[in-house]
Amino acid sequence: MNIVLLGPPGCGKGTQARRIEENHGLKQLSTGDMLRAAVEAGSEIGTQLAEIMNEGQLVPDDIIIGMISERISGPDCAQGFILDGFPRTLVQAEALDAMLEQKGLALRSVISLTVDDDAMVERISGRFTCAACGAGYHDSFKPPRNPGRCDDCGDRTFSRRDDDNAETVRHRLTAYHDMTAPILPYYEGRGILRPVDGMAAIDSVTAEINALVRAA
Numbered sequence: 001m002n003i004v005l006l007g008p009p010g011c012g013k014g015t016q017a018r019r020i021e022e023n024h025g026l027k028q029l030s031t032g033d034m035l036r037a038a039v040e041a042g043s044e045i046g047t048q049l050a051e052i053m054n055e056g057q058l059v060p061d062d063i064i065i066g067m068i069s070e071r072i073s074g075p076d077c078a079q080g081f082i083l084d085g086f087p088r089t090l091v092q093a094e095a096l097d098a099m100l101e102q103k104g105l106a107l108r109s110v111i112s113l114t115v116d117d118d119a120m121v122e123r124i125s126g127r128f129t130c131a132a133c134g135a136g137y138h139d140s141f142k143p144p145r146n147p148g149r150c151d152d153c154g155d156r157t158f159s160r161r162d163d164d165n166a167e168t169v170r171h172r173l174t175a176y177h178d179m180t181a182p183i184l185p186y187y188e189g190r191g192i193l194r195p196v197d198g199m200a201a202i203d204s205v206t207a208e209i210n211a212l213v214r215a216a
């Protein structure tokens with residue numbers, strides 16, 4: 001089963017994708033994580049990517065489409081995958097359809113997390129992750145159970161993203177409304193769009209998504 005998670009920056013895509021991976025055995029494919037790995041690797045293209053990301057702009061479609069197309073036929077996606085942060089433009093959505101068709105695959109549902117933009121600045125400003133295992137946290141909404149220690153792996157090192165500041169978030173929200181929101185009708189027209197209230201508590205959102213995935 002192959003699923004897309006859609007929604008503005010901070011809506012909970014990463015948090016929920018990780019849980020879907022655990023609960024349903026689907027592989028989480030996050031274009032944001034792939035891009036950050038490319039930046040970490042320190043290549044020349046990495047420097048250009050970092051500039052775009054720190055401005056809160058979208059990375060060019062051809063780079064993103066190339067990254068995803070390599071990954072979706074990997075052996076770790078044999079049970080299916082959950083796309084987190086892709087597609088983000090109509091061009092990407094159409095490219096996804098073309099590559100799925102070529103590989104004999106299909107999209108089961110597109111889960112759209114609906115949220116208030118105003119709440120996303122606080123979500124993103126308080127976001128941090130475990131540097132060892134990538135588990136996601138929030139200063140107010142999801143602090144580690146033992147302060148300073150990762151719930152999942154016990155590590156004590158955490159990191160915050162360079163682009164998680166109030167100014168960049170505004171640009172990212174604008175990019176979402178201009179470039180990404182227009183793909184919602186594309187999926188709605190095909191009857192596979194499934195809106196979920198992303199303002200609910202993290203566990204309630206997970207419960208709703210679990211029910212959708214089981215019914216799919």
Ligand code: ADP
Nearest residue numbers: 010011012013014015123127137138141201202
């Ligand atoms: P995205 O991947 O869509 O940008 P994240 O999953 O990283 O979003 O979530 C952004 C921040 O908000 C994280 O710090 C996360 O812990 C927190 N968060 C995620 N979902 C919720 C929720 N439903 N309620 C409150 N905080 C949330």
Ligand code: ADP
Nearest residue numbers: 009010031032052053057058059064085086088
């Ligand atoms: P969030 O959903 O929290 O904004 P992501 O980790 O998904 O963050 O993405 C971080 C940044 O990486 C984006 O602001 C954008 O610059 C770039 N990016 C990620 N996915 C895509 C994509 N599908 N198309 C274009 N740019 C992308």
Ligand code: ZN
Nearest residue numbers: 130133150153
């Ligand atoms: Zn950890």
